[in-house]
Amino acid sequence: MDPADSADIDLDLLRASARDYLSERGEKDSVDDLAALDWTGLLVDETMGGAGWRPVESCVVAEELGRAQDRSAWLGTVVAAAAVASAPDEIRRRWLPALLTGAAAAGLVTDETALVVRPEALDLIITLSTKGIELIDARATRSHPDPALLDVCRPVERVDITGAATVPIGSPERADQLMAVAQLLVAADSVGAVSMTLARLVCYLKERKAFGAPIASFQAIQHRLVERFVFEVKARAVVMKAARALAAGDDRGTVLATVAHAFVAAEATAAVDECMQLSGGIGFTWEYPLHHELRRVFTNGHLIGTARTSRVRLAEVLGW
Numbered sequence: 469m470d471p472a473d474s475a476d477i478d479l480d481l482l483r484a485s486a487r488d489y490l491s492e493r494g495e496k497d498s499v500d501d502l503a504a505l506d507w508t509g510l511l512v513d514e515t516m517g518g519a520g521w522r523p524v525e526s527c528v529v530a531e532e533l534g535r536a537q538d539r540s541a542w543l544g545t546v547v548a549a550a551a552v553a554s555a556p557d558e559i560r561r562r563w564l565p566a567l568l569t570g571a572a573a574a575g576l577v578t579d580e581t582a583l584v585v586r587p588e589a590l591d592l593i594i595t596l597s598t599k600g601i602e603l604i605d606a607r608a609t610r611s612h613p614d615p616a617l618l619d620v621c622r623p624v625e626r627v628d629i630t631g632a633a634t635v636p637i638g639s640p641e642r643a644d645q646l647m648a649v650a651q652l653l654v655a656a657d658s659v660g661a662v663s664m665t666l667a668r669l670v671c672y673l674k675e676r677k678a679f680g681a682p683i684a685s686f687q688a689i690q691h692r693l694v695e696r697f698v699f700e701v702k703a704r705a706v707v708m709k710a711a712r713a714l715a716a717g718d719d720r721g722t723v724l725a726t727v728a729h730a731f732v733a734a735e736a737t738a739a740v741d742e743c744m745q746l747s748g749g750i751g752f753t754w755e756y757p758l759h760h761e762l763r764r765v766f767t768n769g770h771l772i773g774t775a776r777t778s779r780v781r782l783a784e785v786l787g788w
Contacts, residue, residue: 483760490536503570511550534660555637580773587611601638648725728779
C-alpha cells in the first residue's frame with residue numbers, strides 16, 4: 469500500500485472515532501476528557517509525554533470539535549502545550565504535565581486579537597507576537613464580553629493583559645510557527661461547523677416538500693447546495709495542505725497557513741448564512757440549531773486575527 473494511502477486511512481479512522489466520541493460526549497466545557505485522548509498533546513514531542521508534532525491530526529480533531537460545537541478551551545490549551553514544551557526547564561516542568569492531563573487550561577492572545585475562550589476557567593495565557601512567545605498568569609488579567617461577537621454557546625471574551633507580568637518562553641520564529649498552527653486550527657473548526665450545517669440542511673431539504681416534491685429535487689436548490697459543498701471541499705483542502713507543509717517542516721508552511729486562514733475566515737460566515745437562507749423560515753428560528761454554527765464561524769473569523777489581518781500579513785511576507 470502507498471504510504472500516502474495508509475496515512476489517509478489513519479486520518480479517516482481518527483475522524484470517525486472523534487466524531488463518534490464527540491456525538492456521545494454531551495455539552496462538556498472542560499478539556500480533561502480531551503486530554504485523556506491525548507488531544508492536548510498533539511503538538512508536543514513524544515519524549516515529553518505528547519503525541520508528537522502532528523499539525524495534520526490536530527486539524528482533523530479541530531474540525532470535528534467545530535462540527536460538534538465544542539465549548540472547551542482546547543484550542544488555546546493545545547497550542548499552549550506546544551509553546552511550553554519548548555520553554556525553559558522550570559516553566560516546562562511547572563506547566564506541561566498539567567496541560568497534557570487537562571488539569572490546566574490556557575488561552576491564546578496574538579498581536580491581532582485578545583479574544584480567549586472560557587476566560588473564567590483559564591490558568592494561563594500564551595501570547596504570540598513579533599517579540600516571541602510570552603506566558604501570563606490568567607489570574608492577573610481581566611476579561612469582559614465583547615458585544616460585537618455573537619457566540620452564545622461557547623464563552624469567548626476579550627481579555628486585558630495590561631500590567632500583567634509576562635515571562636518570555638519562546639523566540640519570534642517559534643511564535644510564527646505556532647501562530648500558523650493556531651490559524652489552521654481555527655480555520656478547521658469553521659470547516660467543521662460548515663460541514664455540520666450542510667449535513668443538517670441536506671436532511672431537511674430531502675424531507676421538506678413544496679409543490680408535491682422534496683425541495684432538494686429542485687435544480688436551483690441543487691446548484692446552490694453544490695456551491696456550498698465545493699466551498700467545504702476547497703476549505704478543507706487548503707487547511708490540510710498547509711498542515712502537511714507544517715508537519716514536514718516545509719518553509720512554505722506559515723505562508724500556506726495564512727492563505728488558508730484568510731480564505732476560510734472570509735467565506736465561512738457567508739457559507740453558513742446561505743444555508744440559513746436555503747432552510748427557509750425555520751432557519752431563522754432560535755430553536756433550530758443552525759444559528760449556533762453561524763455564530764461560531766463568525767466568532768472564529770475574529771478569534772486569531774481576521775481575514776483582513778491575514779491578507780495584510782501575507783502581503784508583508786511576500787513583499788507585495
